Amino acid sequence: ERWDSGTNLLLAAAYVSDAQYNRNIPFETSPQAIRLYYFYNHWTMQVAIYFFICVDLSLALFEEPALFPLPFLATSLAEVLCLMAFFGRLVHFAKVTPQMVFWKDTKNICIMVTIVLTLIDLIICGSLEAVNIHSVRWSRALRPVFLINFPESRQIRRTFRSIRNTLPDILYVFLLFMFSVLIFSLMALKLFGDRGLKTVEGLPYFTNILDIVFELYVLVTTANSPDVMMPAYNFNWWYSLYFITYIIINTYIFMSVFLAVVYNNYRKHLKNEIRKLAYLKRHKMIEAFNILKVQVGTEFVVMEAQWRRLAKVVAPHISSPHLELLLRISDEGQKGHVDKVNFLRLPDLLNIQVVTINVKRHPLEDWMPRVYQSSASLLVQRIVRHRIFVWVYDVIILINAIFIALDEKNPFISHAEWLFLSLYIIEILLKLYTYEPRAYFGRKQFWNWFDMLIIMAALVATLANTTIQSGQCHCFTLQLPLCRLVPEALLYPRFRVIVTTLINIGPTILTFGGLVLVVYYVFAIIGMEAFRGKVRFSDPNFTSPDALVCGNPALKDSAFARDRYCKNNFNDLASSFIVLMELTVVNQCLLLLAGGFALVTHQAAKLYFIGFHIVVVILIVNIFIAFILEAFFVAYSLEKSEVETAIEKKIQELGVGIQEEEMQDGKLIDNVDAKDSGFSGDDGDNKRKDLKGLYFRIASKKYRTVDALLQQMFESEIAPEEEGPSLDEILNFSPGDMYPKNPNFENSA
């Protein structure tokens, strides 16, 4: 949301205002400075910086241990190039930011320190390489710093901040948890240590305190349940009670407490950030108002001409009917000026997507009106528009699915494929006949495009398949039509809240992708340095004796080799990422991998796996769950904002709205033109004279992020007149302020 911070608007206000007001502005507003600022924010610059970050991160693919080996010189040169780009970006940022603010910002310091450290490491490694000594390139683990700290990755940084703030609380629970594990370990040592029990592999069972701690820690992840219990349980029924108690306390209660602590902190910090953003925006908007205000009568207002210029600067691509609509809403009495409360709403107004709809007739209707309007043609159109038409095609797709699940070697079935394909093509043609093509393939009609592309792809692939006669891509093409069920399923009314929430959180899940990437990258670099080449995968059929022990005799007879885990290794970046992904899903994998790598290196290797589990499963997965929970709670308490309601009301008042049926809201809006034609009857309305021929509709609320929703919720709590706290106070908000202590509590003691 470009307007959410209000910065753009403040800059634009300074730009359109006369010079005499400039002394009020806390930063430089020469046209050159503003141009530099816009250039800094230009999309080409942002794409360039992301490109360099990608190059920098992907260097790990080409460095030893490499997926695609390149000489040291090449990768070093590429890295130096990236570092230069980062430095240039930083210098540019320093130019557009007040000096004091720039040096106070830890992220700039972070980037500079990382650049220097990387250069030092490069020089050391390069000189050692020149004399053929291999050394550890430790600075590679620092590369994600660039991804985190550039201003563009605000979301990832926020999640990191949230993690950092959660750490102290998590630490206390973790200590309590480790205390509990230790007590249980001591108990296990005394209970089972002397019994001479053996595990399935014939190893001694629970005789070493460190092994016990490790096994019990893994039991918390449920990875070795019930294997760890079986020897004791086989020996005596009652020993199962020990494990049941352990699982209830440590797996269920403590893991839930971790989630509760993470979630509580996540929510607290999220709300604090949102509050900060909301007040900052208000603060900037008030400054912008002060720059532009003139006195009319007793109150200060912004004149209509200034308002228009401002809106044109901040939103150059806005259509003039849209701008007119916004002005009508802001200047309710049509007095020629906008008052303060309405001016402060401007970013919200600009944020709301208003769909401008041009009512067009079907080209066939223009071309041959007689035929298109004939009763047979109208019947076809009515059938296509009918609900049953959709159902019939759903049934066809389901039958298709059953055919796919059956054996496709049967010639009848492979011929049926053609039948289905032609049915789908007929469907598309009928729809294009009924609906206006430009409306049907409108910018927002994502699912129509989806349908079309799938059928086209299936057609092309099946044709190619028949001519080339290779069975290779056969399997894919057959499946494609099935995907057409996806929108049907997703848009079913019962699933609405779930699906819209899932779509809403899509962008933020990408943020988590970034977060996971950062953590995986660091662990992968460490893992590659520690474990590379220890385990080798060579023969996919495991026929040679070397392949059976993963190229390492230490793994002979181990569960790791027996279950053919050889490909789970740290020999290159891609393999490392997959191993870490498996570890994230936890399960017996954790035990097998930790055990396997402990055999080939030494027992301390287990610490790497436990460390990864703590960071990823306890912190990141829990934050992910907290995030999804919060998204759903926000979705369940979703309400239309006040500003949106105002706009909608205005649109209705002006008579340029589209009736939005409750039922239709989430469904394909195929028949926009059909409904418009109902409207064109009351053309005589004189209110519409300025906006003639256009219809507006508030874009449906589906594609909003959780943050935007929360910010909106919070902003609706700030009174329209409220000035908010001072800038310093805003920047120093802490989550503690949100929950004021009960004043009675302290006094009553």
Next chain:
Amino acid sequence: ERWDSGTNLLLAAAYVSDAQYNRNIPFETSPQAIRLYYFYNHWTMQVAIYFFICVDLSLALFEEPALFPLPFLATSLAEVLCLMAFFGRLVHFAKVTPQMVFWKDTKNICIMVTIVLTLIDLIICGSLEAVNIHSVRWSRALRPVFLINFPESRQIRRTFRSIRNTLPDILYVFLLFMFSVLIFSLMALKLFGDRGLKTVEGLPYFTNILDIVFELYVLVTTANSPDVMMPAYNFNWWYSLYFITYIIINTYIFMSVFLAVVYNNYRKHLKNEIRKLAYLKRHKMIEAFNILKVQVGTEFVVMEAQWRRLAKVVAPHISSPHLELLLRISDEGQKGHVDKVNFLRLPDLLNIQVVTINVKRHPLEDWMPRVYQSSASLLVQRIVRHRIFVWVYDVIILINAIFIALDEKNPFISHAEWLFLSLYIIEILLKLYTYEPRAYFGRKQFWNWFDMLIIMAALVATLANTTIQSGQCHCFTLQLPLCRLVPEALLYPRFRVIVTTLINIGPTILTFGGLVLVVYYVFAIIGMEAFRGKVRFSDPNFTSPDALVCGNPALKDSAFARDRYCKNNFNDLASSFIVLMELTVVNQCLLLLAGGFALVTHQAAKLYFIGFHIVVVILIVNIFIAFILEAFFVAYSLEKSEVETAIEKKIQELGVGIQEEEMQDGKLIDNVDAKDSGFSGDDGDNKRKDLKGLYFRIASKKYRTVDALLQQMFESEIAPEEEGPSLDEILNFSPGDMYPKNPNFENSA
């Protein structure tokens, strides 16, 4: 909380009031009816009914397949006896309940139907047994109905109601989830089906659609990760992307959505129930007030004498200073009567635990004051009271822990045991010397008792051990002193919120125990009928060939037998429960068990395991997590209630309070008498004349349940004068009312 429902108070009000008011009461209040009601609620009756429920449930231990076999006649007779007891209880309940209410209540109907069904089943089975035909005793799975439906198990019933209300929403997500699994299964069939891949066991990989659906469902539980992926991953690196996508969508996102939906519904229904309870209580209190009210001047009040009689009836064991204190708070102006607002607060007042503290001198001080007050003695007392004394003993316990972790065969270490024990005994003696013994072992000083008992037990066990010279119980006795670290860890200030919350939710976790018991019982009965005797565990060392295949040749070479899972069977109730517990923890166990039992019976057996997973993991574990999350959020937003504050203020005003330091709040309140002595200086205060020699302190808030806290929070939102909705409205509250739809939304369309 006995007073929370207000029923007792309303009954008592009817009891103490004159007959002339009785026409206002909606139920019979003859002394006989009230006696019957009290008898129904008497603890002996409740214990008796729980006894019969336990007997009924535990019959499964004695019926075939039995842990302790008994003849069919004996178990049938016991069951008939239990049924008679349940019927009697029901008749008694019908006597004390208005007829209309009784017959409208589904739980009574449920119990009656279950009694009849069980009798029918018993008769059929008995007659078949007489002619030696074995039939399925299906009514055994109905037994938990009694546990759920008796009025005493309100909590379990509420959780069940919450589950039932969540079901529709869960169902939709589940359908979406199954749709996703099916789509992925079809894709897997096409991607991997023709490649001729083999699993580690050499079986064909992903060739049968039903097997794929099962494997992918199990992958959601993470039980077969990464084994299910390895063949494809070994074949081609890129296939891992399919599994990663699957895991992200189905394991992470869908499982979080399940939690979100369950949590959201749980919270909604919990709040609805709490609101219902709060309004019911208010309603009853207003009725009670109306029964007792007399007019004084312009307002209706309850006279002091009536108030006293009422309080004495509902709380017979209340001490008279405590009663006096409550009266002072209720009748602020000392006008001799209590007004309506203060009367409505009565249940809250009675609920607050006020600790009455008698300041006593140490008996040694009375006995030999000179010696006890000597400077040496005072120095000892000061040392014992000092923080460092506690720390020194913590270090001693930690050293003890290290000694235990070391080998105890070493004679030096086993002698050290005596040293530690004597140190602990010295500690207790010193504490008894310093603190007043009756205060030190007060009713609320749980941890002091705990310390004492542990040291005593360790002493007795070590003595017994040395005299008998058997190493068997050695291991336990050594460990006991370690438990003394538990209170130290738990009461560390940083852990306060966590520990108090965990203690708060303790009782409700028992409710979950009941819930899990019910589900386990039903699944265990079904499992025993389906799988009994299929898998046998005979030889703990797995030496005989029969033991190696768990007594069933079908298991030859299976992973089930190889990992020695034979003891995981359904041959008796206890084993079944342990198997179900393992399934709850999920993990590869699910796969091995489902695979093993599918081998010995038929493939449909897998449905039993999937069904259990859906019920227990998706529903119950998620509700458990939701419950813990909610408990923590309530704890984090914990505030002292208004009523408590009022009482505390009054206690302070009257000058009979104990200074409560923030720091000291959660710690052992060893030195209550020490702090009191500081107070005894200002004895001359004339306000205290009625309450002389006594001190009050609000019992700390630690031991409150989540429900009580929520109810308190909600009640503080009801205005003191508010009458609340009518009884019918209250009983028909639905959660939908809680979230009113935005009125603008509907109008704006």
